[in-house]
Amino acid sequence: xxxxxxxxxxxxxxxxxxxxxxxxxxxxxxxxxxxxxxxxxxxxxxxxxxxxxxxxxxxxxxxxxxxxxxxxxxxxxxxxxxxxxxxxxxxxxxxxxxxxxxxxxxxxxxxxxxxxxxxxxxxxxxxxxxxxxxxxxxxxxxxxxxxxxxxxxxxxxxxxxxxxxxxxxxxxxxxxxxxxxxxxxxxxxxxxxxxxxxxxxxxx
Numbered sequence: 001x002x003x004x005x006x007x008x009x010x011x012x013x014x015x016x017x018x019x020x021x022x023x024x025x026x027x028x029x030x031x032x033x034x035x036x037x038x039x040x041x042x043x044x045x046x047x048x049x050x051x052x053x054x055x056x057x058x059x060x061x062x063x064x065x066x067x068x069x070x071x072x073x074x075x076x077x078x079x080x081x082x083x084x085x086x087x088x089x090x091x092x093x094x095x096x097x098x099x100x101x102x103x104x105x106x107x108x109x110x111x112x113x114x115x116x117x118x119x120x121x122x123x124x125x126x127x128x129x130x131x132x133x134x135x136x137x138x139x140x141x142x143x144x145x146x147x148x149x150x151x152x153x154x155x156x157x158x159x160x161x162x163x164x165x166x167x168x169x170x171x172x173x174x175x176x177x178x179x180x181x182x183x184x185x186x187x188x189x190x191x192x193x194x195x196x197x198x199x200x201x202x203x204x
Contacts, residue, residue: 015129038107
C-alpha cells in the first residue's frame, strides 16, 4: 500500500483483523505442510532405499544389494534408524542412513525458516499500520497493534491448535521436558511447536 492508501485503509473497520487472519492462515498452511512431510518420512526413506537397490544392482554390486535388502527388512520391522544400524558398506547406504537420521532437524529448520519469512512480512505491515494509526491519533488501536508485533516476535501470537496425530519413526529422538529420552514410538501427538504430548508406546 502507498502511504496515502494505507492512511485511508487504517480508518476502515476490519483492516487489522484481516491482516491477522491472513497471517494465521499462512502459518497454518506451513504447519500442515510440515506435518505432511513428517508423516511421509518413513515412506520417503523406503523409496530412497528402493532407488539405491536398483542403482547398486545395475553396477553388479551384489553385496550392496543384499545390504540394502537387509536394511529394508530391518526398517519395516523396527521403523527406526539409530547409529547402531548405520553400515559402513556400501557407502551410499551409509550416506542415506545418516541423511535420514538428520531428517527431523532438517524438516523443523525448514518449518522455522518458512514461518520466519511470513512473520517478517507480517511484522513489516503491522509496523506501517501502527505508524499510521499513531498519525491519526488512534492510540488505543496503535497499542493493540504494538502488542501484536511483540507477540509475533516472541512467538506467542499464534493461536493454539489441536494436537495432530502423526506417525513418528523411531529414529526421531524424542525428549521429555526433564531431559530423559522417549523410546522408539510409532505414534505420538504433537503440539504446534513440535512438543510431543502423548505416545501410544511405553517410554524408556
